[in-house]
Amino acid sequence: MTEIETPSIRVLLCDDHVVVRAGLLALLDSAPGIEVVGEAGSGEEAVALAEKLRPDVVLMDLQLGAGIDGVEATRQIAPTGVHVLVLTTYDTDADITRAIGAGATGYLLKAERPEELFSAIHAAAQGRTTLSPPVASIVMARMRSPQPTLTERELEILGQLAQGLGNRDIARALFISEATVKTHLGRIYDKLGVDTRAGAVSVAKEQRLLG
Amino acid sequence: MTEIETPSIRVLLCDDHVVVRAGLLALLDSAPGIEVVGEAGSGEEAVALAEKLRPDVVLMDLQLGAGIDGVEATRQIAPTGVHVLVLTTYDTDADITRAIGAGATGYLLKAERPEELFSAIHAAAQGRTTLSPPVASIVMARMRSPQPTLTERELEILGQLAQGLGNRDIARALFISEATVKTHLGRIYDKLGVDTRAGAVSVAKEQRLLG
DNA sequence: CCCTGCGTCAACCGATCGGTTGACGCAGGT
């Protein structure tokens, strides 16, 4: 028994919460066929370690406190051929879309059962996709009725809006005319299904479209 | 060695994320002198199990998805003499204040080192308070300059505001005059340090004053 | 008993917003 028959899947953890990381480490170490080869507390660290350790799977949280977020880290890691499995709390449309767009292999919620996590890690190691049921539903729903996506510019406007700025101030901040701001706002209202600025900010914060 | 010299501290976990719970379980079981006697996935469950199991410490997350939140659960558990140690992601003013007000014995962030968690659990078991450094800072700051607290009524107004309602609609919804709404809004602006409704919603969402 | 905080209401004003219509240039894709 000096030979390992099935080599363990080498996993890199990325989560800014030390306690959660430690917990996952303890949890995964108890699972057969999975070996945690590294931990990262930030997106930058994850990118560096992914390159250095070349794990089979990176278990990635999206919310990473300061620095680049999980989506950006995924965007940098995925092209190197390392599979990224997103494990996060949020099941909002915007997060899922961005993560998939960034090249995530799978998307699991922390509310998922541990066995699901284990099998998702196995799946991800082979490049197969696993989605938590609620996430899958959202993806399906979006396929059916492609939900409006805010453009870059509109997000900028929204950002200023959330600062409580008036149209004139927004116009000055972005070097455009007040009329343009109003045009954008109108489209934003349409896409978000609201008709006031306060409502727009509210929805934006809920959908996590803003920081 | 049939006798246990120092009986283990009996801990009840409460977190709506199964993976996190499993992780914490694995982590705490590896710690000497700590024994996890139960797990709850909701506030209601935590209240019931706390009464039934009478643990030494309840490790409580604040965000619990559906049902009552961690603060409410704490409010119900604390009076029974069971110590509640809050372990959460958020270090916002409002959360800390509410948790302490509800009777939490300590307040730790998930970003804390596991050793801190262990010692905080020991401390909590004896009724001693442990605060994460950032949390302690916030508490101190608040002592120095008692930050404006929104009244019940103002929070109601704020809630309507976040729905994107106009003053007239808010007035109707709360059975008061439009003038009163404006008066409240003026005070809300003052307290939140903004001067527009969009700004107020933004700050409110950031401070987690609203759902 | 007085004072403070809270919630309520009124009337006024200028500034701003929300909605509309119509238009132009530019890029990317077919």
Added chain:
DNA sequence: ACCTGCGTCAACCGATCGGTTGACGCAGGG
């Protein structure tokens, strides 16, 4: 070459907002 999406701008209107001042009743604490 065409079309679509995006970003830009203009002018207009009524409705709404933000700010102000002043006022009342009621509860709780000193």
